[in-house]
Amino acid sequence: MEINIDNGLEEKISEFIIQTFSLLFFPEDNTFGKNKSGNFANIIINKKNAESIEIIVEICYNNKKAEKIKIIKEIIDDKNLTIETGSVFYAAASEITGIYPPWGIHTGIRPAKIAGEIFENNADAGKTLDILTSNYLMSTSKAKLALETYINGKNAVHEINGKDFSLYISVPFCPAKCRYCSFVSYSTPKLLKLIPEYIKKLVKELETIGGIAENLDLRLKSVYIGGGTPVTLSVGELEVILNAVRVNFDLKYILEYTVECGRADLITREKLEILKGFGTDRISVNPQSLNEDILIKNGRNHTSEDFFKAFELARDTGIKNINTDCIAGLYGETVGSMINTVERLAELKPDNITVHTLCVKKSAELKKDNIFMPDFPELNQVLETGYNILKSAGYKPYYLYRQKYAAGNLENTGFCLNGRDCLYNIYMMAEIQTIFGAGAGAMTKLLRVGKSGGVRIERIANYKYPFEYIEHDFQINKESNKNKLEILKTNG
Numbered sequence: 001m002e003i004n005i006d007n008g009l010e011e012k013i014s015e016f017i018i019q020t021f022s023l024l025f026f027p028e029d030n031t032f033g034k035n036k037s038g039n040f041a042n043i044i045i046n047k048k049n050a051e052s053i054e055i056i057v058e059i060c061y062n063n064k065k066a067e068k069i070k071i072i073k074e075i076i077d078d079k080n081l082t083i084e085t086g087s088v089f090y091a092a093a094s095e096i097t098g099i100y101p102p103w104g105i106h107t108g109i110r111p112a113k114i115a116g117e118i119f120e121n122n123a124d125a126g127k128t129l130d131i132l133t134s135n136y137l138m139s140t141s142k143a144k145l146a147l148e149t150y151i152n153g154k155n156a157v158h159e160i161n162g163k164d165f166s167l168y169i170s171v172p173f174c175p176a177k178c179r180y181c182s183f184v185s186y187s188t189p190k191l192l193k194l195i196p197e198y199i200k201k202l203v204k205e206l207e208t209i210g211g212i213a214e215n216l217d218l219r220l221k222s223v224y225i226g227g228g229t230p231v232t233l234s235v236g237e238l239e240v241i242l243n244a245v246r247v248n249f250d251l252k253y254i255l256e257y258t259v260e261c262g263r264a265d266l267i268t269r270e271k272l273e274i275l276k277g278f279g280t281d282r283i284s285v286n287p288q289s290l291n292e293d294i295l296i297k298n299g300r301n302h303t304s305e306d307f308f309k310a311f312e313l314a315r316d317t318g319i320k321n322i323n324t325d326c327i328a329g330l331y332g333e334t335v336g337s338m339i340n341t342v343e344r345l346a347e348l349k350p351d352n353i354t355v356h357t358l359c360v361k362k363s364a365e366l367k368k369d370n371i372f373m374p375d376f377p378e379l380n381q382v383l384e385t386g387y388n389i390l391k392s393a394g395y396k397p398y399y400l401y402r403q404k405y406a407a408g409n410l411e412n413t414g415f416c417l418n419g420r421d422c423l424y425n426i427y428m429m430a431e432i433q434t435i436f437g438a439g440a441g442a443m444t445k446l447l448r449v450g451k452s453g454g455v456r457i458e459r460i461a462n463y464k465y466p467f468e469y470i471e472h473d474f475q476i477n478k479e480s481n482k483n484k485l486e487i488l489k490t491n492g
Contacts, residue, residue, distance in 0.1 A: 001026055170228070199241060205439070256282055262284060339389070342385075
């Protein structure tokens with residue numbers, strides 16, 4: 001799809017955003033710039049007079065053409081120009097394709113955050129839903145989901161203090177890679193040999209971050225150890241990391257300690273007991289699907305029976321908060337089999353159930369093999385049905401995010417029983433707390449909370465791959481990144 005933007009205004013419109021809109025409707029034509037397909041989108045923005053502008057969108061796709069025009073009778077800023085242009089693009093693209101994406105023209109990964117910003121400005125749920133459906137063209141169900149998630153997350157967090165922070169620890173190793181996986185996880189025997197050196201480096205970074213937190217008088221509220229699959233490590237290796245957290249951080253303010261256990265075939269009583277002994281009170285035990293043939297087709301090296309045994313073992317060990325993940329749209333799934341998984345998980349009554357939409361990126365095996373992509377109208381109906389099942393079983397949505405390349409541009413939603421919200425997930429998605437990230441691929445987000453309530457965010461990205469992380473100094477030690485820490489000194 002060739003995208004041409006002719007903008008006669010000083011206000012800016014992002015070509016990247018228009019490309020993102022294009023992917024909603026024309027995902028198979030994702031090569032932008034001049035190409036052989038002959039498909040194009042022309043965006044023309046003219047200033048009609050001192051008080052109005054004209055937006056024209058012409059789209060040609062596989063010899064089908066559509067043109068839409070909108071007159072805006074006011075001068076608008078960059079953000080609103082993008083929204084208005086997106087709505088015109090949406091109208092033209094929908095006419096050609098018959099596709100009406102349920103999230104409308106909202107392209108960000110945090111729809112609940114947008115809903116929250118609108119809600120806080122008007123304190124009226126009805127007005128908020130009207131704006132989300134009319135300006136952002138969200139379906140009514142998605143607008144309600146975004147607003148409900150924001151309100152539930154806000155109620156769970158309560159007081160926000162600028163001196164509070166959370167700690168994310170990356171363990172990017174797995175014993176095998178699922179066919180849909182695109183995370184930075186290492187699973188070959190050669191790369192698993194990096195683990196001992198990786199842990200040594202990780203412990204040093206935890207010492208560094210712990211020193212920074214102490215010097216700035218910060219208070220650790222939550223720990224989240226993710227991956228990969230952290231329980232790929234041996235009991236002894238896990239103990240080294242857990243001990244490094246205990247030694248280098250003051251844990252007296254901590255509210256939550258999460259470890260992603262993930263795959264049932266790696267969970268043992270000994271590992272669970274060492275986790276609990278170091279204060280872990282929340283884990284994930286993830287079936288992804290409870291249908292045997294689907295697990296095999298997607299490279300999961302466990303059975304549904306393995307999952308139920310691991311879940312009961314975690315309960316027996318005394319871990320008080322257990323999350324289970326499932327993925328809608330896995331290779332080979334049907335509507336019936338996906339709903340079956342949600343129903344059986346709801347009957348099991350874990351504390352959290354997270355419903356993901358399949359996201360197949362370039363590095364995933366399914367993408368390389370060009371095997372399939374599920375039909376998103378059908379997939380969206382599965383999500384809506386699944387959400388209703390969970391709500392009827394006493395679960396509420398409390399965090400929500402979207403990923404680029406997710407099937408149908410759909411969402412991932414975390415549900416929980418009352419009082420079982422994962423605080424780290426809320427902090428991260430709402431961007432209301434500083435997060436220090438340790439390990440390969442981890443992201444540090446430093447938040448300065450202004451007196452007026454405004455927030456400034458500085459980001460520090462660690463080296464993506466474990467071998468890079470092992471070989472180089474910590475990114476947080478770079479002089480330019482040290483300066484970013486200054487914004488935390490003004491928090492109260």
